[in-house]
Amino acid sequence: MTGRREFIRTAGAFALGASALPRLNVFESLSSGPDDRMAWWRDARFGMFVHWGLYSILAGEWNGRTDYAEWIRNNAKIPLGEYDTLTARFNPTGFDADRLASLAAGAGAKYLVITTKHHDGFCLFDTKQTDFSAMHTPYQRDIMRMVADACRRHGVKPCWYHSIMDWHHPDYLPRRDWERGIRPVNGAEFSRYVNYLHAEIEELLTHYGDVGVLWFDGEWENTWTRELGIALADKCRSLAPHLIINSRVAPKQSSGLNAKLAKAEIGDFSTPEQEIPDRGIPGVDWESCVTMNGNWGYNRVDHNFKSVPKLVGMLIETASKGGNLLLNVGPTGEGLVPPESVDRLEGIGRWMAVHAEAIRGTSASPFANATFRATRKGNTLYTFVPEWPAAREVILPGVRSLPRRAWMLGDSAGHPRAVRQSDAGVVVSLPDAPSDPVCPVLACEFSAPVRGA
Ligand code: FHN
Numbered sequence: 229m230t231g232r233r234e235f236i237r238t239a240g241a242f243a244l245g246a247s248a249l250p251r252l253n254v255f256e257s258l259s260s261g262p263d264d265r266m267a268w269w270r271d272a273r274f275g276m277f278v279h280w281g282l283y284s285i286l287a288g289e290w291n292g293r294t295d296y297a298e299w300i301r302n303n304a305k306i307p308l309g310e311y312d313t314l315t316a317r318f319n320p321t322g323f324d325a326d327r328l329a330s331l332a333a334g335a336g337a338k339y340l341v342i343t344t345k346h347h348d349g350f351c352l353f354d355t356k357q358t359d360f361s362a363m364h365t366p367y368q369r370d371i372m373r374m375v376a377d378a379c380r381r382h383g384v385k386p387c388w389y390h391s392i393m394d395w396h397h398p399d400y401l402p403r404r405d406w407e408r409g410i411r412p413v414n415g416a417e418f419s420r421y422v423n424y425l426h427a428e429i430e431e432l433l434t435h436y437g438d439v440g441v442l443w444f445d446g447e448w449e450n451t452w453t454r455e456l457g458i459a460l461a462d463k464c465r466s467l468a469p470h471l472i473i474n475s476r477v478a479p480k481q482s483s484g485l486n487a488k489l490a491k492a493e494i495g496d497f498s499t500p501e502q503e504i505p506d507r508g509i510p511g512v513d514w515e516s517c518v519t520m521n522g523n524w525g526y527n528r529v530d531h532n533f534k535s536v537p538k539l540v541g542m543l544i545e546t547a548s549k550g551g552n553l554l555l556n557v558g559p560t561g562e563g564l565v566p567p568e569s570v571d572r573l574e575g576i577g578r579w580m581a582v583h584a585e586a587i588r589g590t591s592a593s594p595f596a597n598a599t600f601r602a603t604r605k606g607n608t609l610y611t612f613v614p615e616w617p618a619a620r621e622v623i624l625p626g627v628r629s630l631p632r633r634a635w636m637l638g639d640s641a642g643h644p645r646a647v648r649q650s651d652a653g654v655v656v657s658l659p660d661a662p663s664d665p666v667c668p669v670l671a672c673e674f675s676a677p678v679r680g681a
Contacts, residue, residue, distance in 0.1 A: 265470050266496060266513060268385065269441070271589045272338035273547050274580075275387070276573075277517055277556035278328065279343050279524040280371075282314045282350040285561035288527030297558070298525030301348045301395055305406045308396065311348065318365035323563025325371075325378035331557075331565060332384050335573040336580030336587070339385040341443045341554060342375055344432055346389075346525075349396025354435075357427050360396055376436040385440035388432050392460075392476075393446030397421050401451050418451050426463055433467040441472045444495075447479050454478050454494070461494050472496045474515075497552075504542065508549030508592060515552035518542060520569055526558040533568045536575030537614070537666050543576070543587060544612050544667060548601035550592030579666045582638040586610035586669045594678060598625055604678040610637075611670040616662045622670055627654040631672035636663035645670065 264270075279298055288296045290304035301311045332340045345351045351361035353372035362371055372388070379386040394400040399421035403411055433439055442464055447457065457478025464471055475492030476499055492498050497513035504516045521533045534542075539555065546553040555576075557569045565573075580587070590603035590610065600622065601612045609631075611622055634645040634656045646657040654672075662668045 265472060269339070269472055269497075269552070270513065272385075273552050273587050273590065274335075274337050274543055275339040275341055275515070275552065275554045276332040276335065276337040276384075277341050277389070277524075277554045278559065279346065279389075279526075279556060280559045280563070281343055281346050281352065281525070282311070282318055282348060283346070284320075284526045284559060285314055285317050287561060288523065288525070288529065294527070294529045297523035297527045297530075298343075298346050298348070300525075302404055305404075307407070307410060312360070312396075315350070315360070315365045317561075318362065319367045320559075320561065320563030321367075323371070323374075323559070325374035326381065328375065328557075328559070328565060329378040329382040329384050331570060331573045332379075333382040334577040335555075336577055336584050337384065337555070338588070339387050339440050340375070340379055341387040341389050341441060342372075343389045343391075344372055345391055345394070345428070347391045347393045347395055347446050349391075349394040349400075351428070353432065355428055355431055357424050357431070358397070372432065372436055376439075380437070385438075386436065387441035387443060388439055389443040389445060390429065390432065391446040392425065392444055392452055393449055394421065394425075397424060399424065402449060422456060426460065429460065429463060430467060433464060433471065439468060439471060441474065442468075442477075443474050443499075444476045447476045452479055457494050474499050500551075504545050504549065504551070508546075508551055510550070513552075514550075515554050516542075516546050517554040517556065519556045519558075520572055524556055524558060526560050526566065528560075531568060533572060536572055536579070539572055539576055540579050540666050541614065544601050544603075547587045547590055547603050548593045548612070575666070579664065582664065583667070583669050586612070586637060586671070595625060606677055607632075607674050609672045609674065609678045611656075611672070612667055613658065613662070613670060614667045616668070617658065620658045620660065622656045622658060623650065623652050624654045624656065624672070625652060629674060630654055631656070631674050633673040635671055637669040637671055638663050647672075 283298045283300050286300050288294055290296055290300055290306065296303055300306065329340065344353050349360055351358060354363050354370035355361050362369060376386040395404060399416045399418060401413065401416055401418050403413060461473055461477045464473055473495040474497055475495040478494040491512045497515055498509055500514060500516045502518055521530045523530050543553045557565055559565050586603055590605045593602040594604055595602055603610045613622060630647050630649060634647050635642050636659060648655050656670060656672060
């Protein structure tokens, strides 16, 4: 790390070799050493998030209100016993793990993070710790087994989301405010819940082969302490030394903006939610998780889906700022991926089929104030041109060395783009028509690695 920090402090130029120029860049991303546990994850840049569970059966609706999703048990104040009757209706015969994994692979996602247990406490896997699981429903199948095997068939890393907060386990505290009267605490022992949590994590990390990431959540209640977070992380690392753990294994150590931009103290990466930090999080591994519509869990009436260009734009934005994007789908109660989500995954996949090299394995943009987003990899700089400039050219601000080669990704003939020097920087000409309907990408290969300021 020091070498890297040293370079940044002294160089401050998007140049090749030694020639220094004014400080160009505040974005920086971490590069991976050969045995770096994080290497595959940093290289991937793009994963799929899957929120699926008992709540998916209700599809966001309760007592006439239709604006719920995975928080329906709490937000609709559904008593425990009543909610548990949903297990008798959990029989997602339409669920096809290969379909899910191939949708992820087809979109260009290299890992898939699926809810093994969300806050409602329902487990989608074959656990010996509770009967509140898919094994004790008409479905009687281990969904984590199905997903792990299917992911491997499609070259996608299986990863587990697991909620620390648990609205079902009798020893989990605190109770929901509204259920204190109907669900007394008497005899509840939080330490017993912690043992339960550890036992389930052991099952999840030892029964399904290599798991890429443990994506914890629900760590914000006052019963979950930093010490418990450290103990859980240690447990995970002892069971799976290569595992990547997110920052939410432990409660945030700081509040407000600092917390959002803070380096994960105990986990391996920070997790901005529904946002992409303005300047990324320099020097830190981070991953923005976002919904495709307005909900994580399935909501039948929520058709407010982001467009393919918007979603591709978010993938470009996270990569250009040195982070990963984790894009969510919420399957239905039958286990089907909503058609709007399928359309968007296939649309992103069409763009990634041509442009993945400008996302995967890249580092953050070397430019601080450019009017466009960029990524870099080795000697190549990728410039994203969603708005086709009338001048049919791109200026690489402050760049003093002419690229050896410049071309549009996807241009099968690889027509070289003309380049010239100007006071403002290198100017690269663009073809008359955009090379891609969503976001054309200009590639410039230099004679030396493109390094940040
Ligand atoms: O409460 C959860 C929410 O349901 C969802 O799982 C998101 C996904 O990151 N995390 C929590 C809210 O921060």
